Amino acid sequence: MTPVKIKKNNKSKLLETRTINSSLIDKEDVFKMLALAEATSLPILLVGKPGTAKTKTVIEYSKAWLQKDNTKVTNTDFMNKLYILETDEGTKSSEVKGLPDLEKLFTENKYETIAPITTADIAVINEVDKASSNIRNSLLGVMNEKFLFNGKHKLPCKWKLFVATCNEIPKDEVSSPFWDRFILKMNVSRISAGQMTKYYGADNKNYQEIIELGIPNKDELANVIVPISKLEKFLEVGYSNLSDRTLTYVPLLTKAVSLIWNISVDKALVKVASIMINNTSASDLQNKLYSTEIKHILNKIETLQSYNSQDALQQALVEIENLTSSYAANGTINQEDVNEIETTLSYVLEQHPLHNAEEVLENTVEILSESSLTEALPF
Secondary structure, three states: OOOEEOOOOOOOOEEEEEEEEEEOOOHHHHHHHHHHHHOOOOEEEEOOOOOOOOOHHHHHHHHHHHHHOOOOOOHHHHHHHEEEEEEOOOOOOHHHHHHEEHHHHOOOOOOOEEEEHHOOOOEEEEEEEOOOHHHHHHHHHHHOOEEEEEEEEEEOOOOOOOEEEOOOHHHHHHHOOHHHOOOOOEOOOOOOOHHHHHHHHOHHHOOOOEEEEEEEOOOHOOOOOHHHHHHHHHHHHOOOOOOOOOOOOOOHHHHHHHHHHOOOOHHHHHHHHHHHHOHHHHHHHHHHHOHHHHHHHHHHHHHHHHHHHHHHHHHHHHHHHHHHHHHHHHOOOHHHHHHHHHHHHHHHHOOOOOOHHHHHHHHHHHHHHHHHHOOOOOO
């Protein structure tokens, strides 16, 4: 039998759950980044060496998106809804701007342009670093205003997901406006030798993972509150690294990351810092957001994944409970901190390798419930 690994995220919290049948290994975070791009309507750039399955990941995500309503999608439907442009030094700008509709010109004497990029639900531009300046300039309007500007013509674009790929951003272009337009960037790495061995053990091409992602809608995003005080902390590490245009997207991205990754707002802000800046800035932000006590507890929660017996896991949970109650009693953490701990603990236990981790989670609900800590909290 073919091994099938099921990964779930946000199934019970968000209205829409996307199921992806993937033949790829360790691409869950790439799928989540594509979900982030879709939920926020922001273009995304995937950067990685040839052969790291950048385009294949987008195609698998696109299939799940097109079949989200359990509708059967024909090859023709798929080709019409997904536009892929392979670019190189010789690619003409007409590949983006389109060509005249000769039939309408001949039969109706009307000049109209046929540009598939304007009608596609998902647009993919591969090897965008090799594209000419003319093509990149044409893409700017498509990416930002969702309009294709072609002379006197202004054609609306209907894309729901815009993805570009490249092997690397040219060093002499890192600060250019074109690359800055990609608010979302992700490095797609090779899988490890151990993961490749896992792939071999799954009979190569028969390997399959079923990944379930929650895709937040506008109302769900609006319900997430990002405190101004937290955003001020973000600015302390991000203001000198990001443009004003990029910084305006921080609240929206934080909300979406919180829901897609099923993490707290604080952790979402740290994740956004790693996405938009780098891991060093994310670590700096975490130090600003979390007190020593919170970091102490969260570090203990992160180690729960290493426990492989119920007794050891339960003992660690009791230690976390005692620490939390102690810090709450002496006033070093507040209810917001407790909520942060509870959210993180729930997520870690839901992902725990023990088969009955869900039972452990149910039995642990009272540990960090608001009612159990009310007496300990000094307010």
